[in-house]
Amino acid sequence: MIARPVAALFGLAVVLLAVFATVVAGPALAQTGGQVPGQSLGATSDAEFWRQVRQGTQGEVTLPNTSAGVLIQSEGDNWRAARNGPVSTYGAWTLLGAVIAVAAFFAVRGRIRIHEGPAGVTIERFKAIERFAHWLMAGSFVILAITGLNILYGRYVLKPVIGPDAFAAITLFGKYAHNYLSLAFMVGLLLAFVLWVVHNLPHRSDLVWMIKGGGILGSAHPPARKFNAGQKILFWLVMLGGVSISLSGISLMFPFETALFAKTFALLNVVGFDLPTNLSAMQEMQLSQLWHTIVAVFLIAVIIAHIYIGSLGMEGAFDAMGSGQVDVNWAREHHSLWVEEVEAQHAARRESPAE
Numbered sequence: 038m039i040a041r042p043v044a045a046l047f048g049l050a051v052v053l054l055a056v057f058a059t060v061v062a063g064p065a066l067a068q069t070g071g072q073v074p075g076q077s078l079g080a081t082s083d084a085e086f087w088r089q090v091r092q093g094t095q096g097e098v099t100l101p102n103t104s105a106g107v108l109i110q111s112e113g114d115n116w117r118a119a120r121n122g123p124v125s126t127y128g129a130w131t132l133l134g135a136v137i138a139v140a141a142f143f144a145v146r147g148r149i150r151i152h153e154g155p156a157g158v159t160i161e162r163f164k165a166i167e168r169f170a171h172w173l174m175a176g177s178f179v180i181l182a183i184t185g186l187n188i189l190y191g192r193y194v195l196k197p198v199i200g201p202d203a204f205a206a207i208t209l210f211g212k213y214a215h216n217y218l219s220l221a222f223m224v225g226l227l228l229a230f231v232l233w234v235v236h237n238l239p240h241r242s243d244l245v246w247m248i249k250g251g252g253i254l255g256s257a258h259p260p261a262r263k264f265n266a267g268q269k270i271l272f273w274l275v276m277l278g279g280v281s282i283s284l285s286g287i288s289l290m291f292p293f294e295t296a297l298f299a300k301t302f303a304l305l306n307v308v309g310f311d312l313p314t315n316l317s318a319m320q321e322m323q324l325s326q327l328w329h330t331i332v333a334v335f336l337i338a339v340i341i342a343h344i345y346i347g348s349l350g351m352e353g354a355f356d357a358m359g360s361g362q363v364d365v366n367w368a369r370e371h372h373s374l375w376v377e378e379v380e381a382q383h384a385a386r387r388e389s390p391a392e
Contacts, residue, residue, distance in 0.1 A: 116323040128334040135338035149351040159362035174225030184211035237272040263375040285329040293318040
């Protein structure tokens with residue numbers, strides 16, 4: 038009941054401010070000689086005057102924030118139309134498509150079993166620090182994904198179910214969780230990069246793995262090192278997408294402090310693009326929010342497939358990040374070259390004389 042009067046008063050205040058600005062700018066000319074306010078400001082007509090205002094003409098203000106001199110920021114309409122239109126719509130279809138694809142693959146392929154059966158003997162696949170980096174990054178990402186999707190779709194999906202008060206409380210808590218846990222995600226991302234980048238560089242065995250489709254459709258799996266070609270693609274998608282989403286997220290957490298897109302556009306213009314670099318602070322925020330959402334939805338779809346393969350989709354895969362120990366038969370089937378390297382290292386240590 039209180040919101041409507043407040044909104045009405047706010048709208049009235051905006052109208053009065055516009056009228057006041059018009060009258061102060063040219064009170065005499067507006068009422069003499071048949072001139073209208075638009076003409077008094079150099080416009081050819083009143084319609085032209087409001088068209089210039091609508092286009093975001095910069096006025097003069099005494100405040101340090103010069104953007105306050107823009108009465109109407111028209112790009113906001115474009116941002117809202119993009120966010121609530123194609124970004125939200127295609128984002129929903131992307132996530133739904135990922136779930137359907139995973140379900141269809143499971144229905145056709147079933148769970149990928151260890152062909153020779155478990156050997157009962159394990160080999161260390163990931164050390165404790167590696168598992169810590171993975172779960173720090175993965176755990177924070179899941180919470181970031183849930184809270185981010187609530188911001189994007191919650192008012193349409195969750196609010197009608199739990200009511201506005203509960204939705205407001207959950208969303209406020211999710212906002213703080215999203216902001217603070219993003220730091221954990223960035224730390225995990227950096228740690229994972231340092232630990233695994235050397236294992237995710239291209240290798241000639243990756244080409245063979247990709248030609249054979251990773252053995253997904255058959256029982257024989259192509260030779261692979263510690264990470265196969267599919268895992269390397271995932272690694273670089275997460276790294277590049279993670280850095281991108283982190284930068285846009287920092288821009289949103291500290292608004293009007295960065296010129297992320299203006300600098301990016303300037304770099305792209307060096308290699309032949311023709312992108313605008315004179316972006317306003319508000320335009321920077323709008324582009325950051327759109328890009329943050331697009332990359333986030335893409336990464337969520339990718340991680341849905343990753344979670345499936347690492348748990349239900351493949352027997353023995355979860356142990357790699359669970360205990361760090363995997364069955365030897367599983368390791369030989371999926372990462373035979375890596376097993377050979379580990380066994381060679383163990384043999385070399387056994388043969389070396391004790392000091």
